[in-house]
Amino acid sequence: MKLGFPAVDEDHERLLALAAEVELLIASASRVHKIRAKFHELVEHALAHFSREEAYMAACQYPDLAVHKSEHAELTEWLLHIEQALAEDGPNAGTAATDQTIAFFRAWIGRHLTSFDTAAVQFILAASRLHPA
Numbered sequence: 001m002k003l004g005f006p007a008v009d010e011d012h013e014r015l016l017a018l019a020a021e022v023e024l025l026i027a028s029a030s031r032v033h034k035i036r037a038k039f040h041e042l043v044e045h046a047l048a049h050f051s052r053e054e055a056y057m058a059a060c061q062y063p064d065l066a067v068h069k070s071e072h073a074e075l076t077e078w079l080l081h082i083e084q085a086l087a088e089d090g091p092n093a094g095t096a097a098t099d100q101t102i103a104f105f106r107a108w109i110g111r112h113l114t115s116f117d118t119a120a121v122q123f124i125l126a127a128s129r130l131h132p133a
């Protein structure tokens, strides 16, 4: 789903591509270190994306920045929790990342894109038309 702001759209595509890569590793019963590494990449990209998006919103004084940030913070907390669980060794190593984990992530992103990000990008684009760089 493209929102019309290429920098943000590319970030979202990459996020979903990384989720698909994690899913593939889980489905093919890959070794836990591979799943950990790919999940880490997903977390890093999500965190970088959230801060980029928040910077765009802040730059145009987006009025709903605080609530949007708290949405990002909630998913960040969940991602870090999964990553931590995934790092644990022992007989259950790697079981924190399942197809349900990825389904939850995808559903969250889908919901966030059609609500929070759509509204934010519309505001950013309107602001950039009013005040071209």
Ligand SMILES: [Fe+2]
Pocket: 053, 068, 072, 112, 116, 117
């Ligand atoms: Fe967002």
Ligand SMILES: [Fe+2]
Pocket: 008, 012, 049, 053, 117
């Ligand atoms: Fe986003």
